[in-house]
Amino acid sequence: MTLVESAPTSAVTGGPSLPQERRLVTAIPGPKSIELMSRKTEAVAAGVGATIPIFTAAAGGGVVVDVDSNSLIDLGSGIAVTGVGNSNPRVVAAVAEQLERFTHTCFTVAPYDSYVEVAEALNRLTPGDFTKRSALFNSGAEAVENAVKIARHYTRKQAVVAFDHAYHGRTNLTMGLTAKNQPYKNGFGPFAPEIYRAPLSYPFRDGGLDGVEAAERAILQIEKQIGVENLAALIIEPIQGEGGFIVPADGFLPTLLAWTRANGVVFIADEVQTGFGRTGQWFASDAEGIVPDIIVTAKGIAGGLPLSAVTGRAEIMDAAQVGGLGGTYAGSPIACAAALATIDAYENDGLIERAAAIGEVLLGRLNELAASDPRIGDVRGRGAMVAIELVDPATGAPDAAITGRVAGAAHKAGVIVLTCGTYGNVIRFLPPLTIGDDLLLEGLGVIADVLAADTGAVAA
Numbered sequence: 001m002t003l004v005e006s007a008p009t010s011a012v013t014g015g016p017s018l019p020q021e022r023r024l025v026t027a028i029p030g031p032k033s034i035e036l037m038s039r040k041t042e043a044v045a046a047g048v049g050a051t052i053p054i055f056t057a058a059a060g061g062g063v064v065v066d067v068d069s070n071s072l073i074d075l076g077s078g079i080a081v082t083g084v085g086n087s088n089p090r091v092v093a094a095v096a097e098q099l100e101r102f103t104h105t106c107f108t109v110a111p112y113d114s115y116v117e118v119a120e121a122l123n124r125l126t127p128g129d130f131t132k133r134s135a136l137f138n139s140g141a142e143a144v145e146n147a148v149k150i151a152r153h154y155t156r157k158q159a160v161v162a163f164d165h166a167y168h169g170r171t172n173l174t175m176g177l178t179a180k181n182q183p184y185k186n187g188f189g190p191f192a193p194e195i196y197r198a199p200l201s202y203p204f205r206d207g208g209l210d211g212v213e214a215a216e217r218a219i220l221q222i223e224k225q226i227g228v229e230n231l232a233a234l235i236i237e238p239i240q241g242e243g244g245f246i247v248p249a250d251g252f253l254p255t256l257l258a259w260t261r262a263n264g265v266v267f268i269a270d271e272v273q274t275g276f277g278r279t280g281q282w283f284a285s286d287a288e289g290i291v292p293d294i295i296v297t298a299k300g301i302a303g304g305l306p307l308s309a310v311t312g313r314a315e316i317m318d319a320a321q322v323g324g325l326g327g328t329y330a331g332s333p334i335a336c337a338a339a340l341a342t343i344d345a346y347e348n349d350g351l352i353e354r355a356a357a358i359g360e361v362l363l364g365r366l367n368e369l370a371a372s373d374p375r376i377g378d379v380r381g382r383g384a385m386v387a388i389e390l391v392d393p394a395t396g397a398p399d400a401a402i403t404g405r406v407a408g409a410a411h412k413a414g415v416i417v418l419t420c421g422t423y424g425n426v427i428r429f430l431p432p433l434t435i436g437d438d439l440l441l442e443g444l445g446v447i448a449d450v451l452a453a454d455t456g457a458v459a460a
């Protein structure tokens with residue numbers, strides 16, 4: 001792509017008013033990003049990485065503008081967070097108003113209505129027509145930790161089973177629940193006890209098992225290696241995120257759920273990445289026809305502000321003693337204001353329907369590519385959560401090398417795209433639900449061009 005004349009020099013503000021274009025004024029990264037990156041190296045712990053070496057000046061709609069005035073197509077949404085768009089006007093207005101009133105009291109010290117309103121909304125919107133309760137936290141991992149605390153307290157049992165390829169966070173317990181060693185777990189042990197792993201339904205790689213067969217395989221292993229009498233909870237992502245956007249075969253989740261119901265095991269759906277419209281429904285559980293006992297949400301919940309939630313059956317959620325749940329910033333008033341505005345946007349701006357429409361565009365275009373490129377072994381996902389798994393055409397083996405090259409070349413061409421997968425060979429597409437079709441298709445066109453240009457030779 002040729003460089004264009006520099007962008008407007010006025011202060012760049014975010015939101016949908018940003019020019020919705022891919023615009024390269026400098027190479028990626030530009031000089032200001034390079035300078036900031038050297039400062040980052042000197043000031044920030046090395047373990048805090050950066051997928052794309054640019055520094056952000058503004059974002060909105062379907063673009064991120066960097067400090068060198070490059071405008072990049074955003075197919076990452078800050079890892080499935082800014083579904084309603086960066087600096088969504090509803091969110092900006094609600095947060096500004098809250099900031100003027102008060103910034104923090106600690107809900108477990110001096111409560112405030114917005115926390116209750118968020119809980120009421122979550123209880124209404126999540127699957128299940130039974131009485132529910134919610135508790136709010138800051139991060140997805142913190143919510144997962146508390147979902148497990150609650151399930152253990154309710155069942156008086158300790159064991160928890162997670163699945164192959166799972167990702168649940170970076171805290172000690174959630175690292176234990178997470179499957180992939182590098183970069184998430186290596187060197188950070190020992191991990192919490194009483195965490196076990198079961199095989200997942202991975203249709204592209206598990207040899208044609210249908211959903212029921214895959215579930216029965218997992219259940220047998222759980223019964224023989226853990227024992228139902230010890231098992232407090234089963235936690236699973238309805239569509240795995242960091243593990244590679246793995247959509248289980250039909251029947252897998254309902255079979256697991258039925259088994260948990262019959263055996264006094266709490267079924268926890270981790271919808272941190274799949275929740276809040278991302279898959280074209282409010283929650284991925286909806287499409288799977290399952291009603292979890294507990295659902296964990298975060299990411300898309302508050303338009304980019306840090307908020308997470310545990311929502312579940314009242315009898316389970318109320319099991320913990322008073323004072324057993326909380327945290328200084330848990331359900332902060334700023335994040336709750338953002339969440340109420342975000343939920344308003346989902347409900348009134350057609351964004352969930354938009355996610356489903358984006359899914360049609362993504363699946364259509366990526367399946368077109370796959371039809372003529374055997375390096376694309378699988379195209380999968382739902383709504384604005386779709387991925388391609390890249391393989392060696394001769395053997396079907398995961399190909400992490402081409403995955404890295406394609407993502408890197410896309411970044412340099414002005415498209416923010418993320419990879420994932422246990423084998424590092426999945427390119428995922430997580431656009432903001434506010435992206436236009438033209439920009440989305442332009443971003444996919446860049447991926448197509450980069451794939452076509454990749455001859456396997458590693459650039460010198």
Ligand SMILES: Cc1ncc(COP(=O)(O)O)c(CNCCCC(=O)O)c1O
Pocket residue numbers: 079138139140141142144167168169170237241242270271272273274298299
């Ligand atoms: C299903 C699922 N559960 C839990 C989490 C954890 O959510 P936190 O808000 O990052 O703690 C995630 C976060 N996924 C992206 C993390 C990326 C990174 O840390 O580099 C998730 O996807």
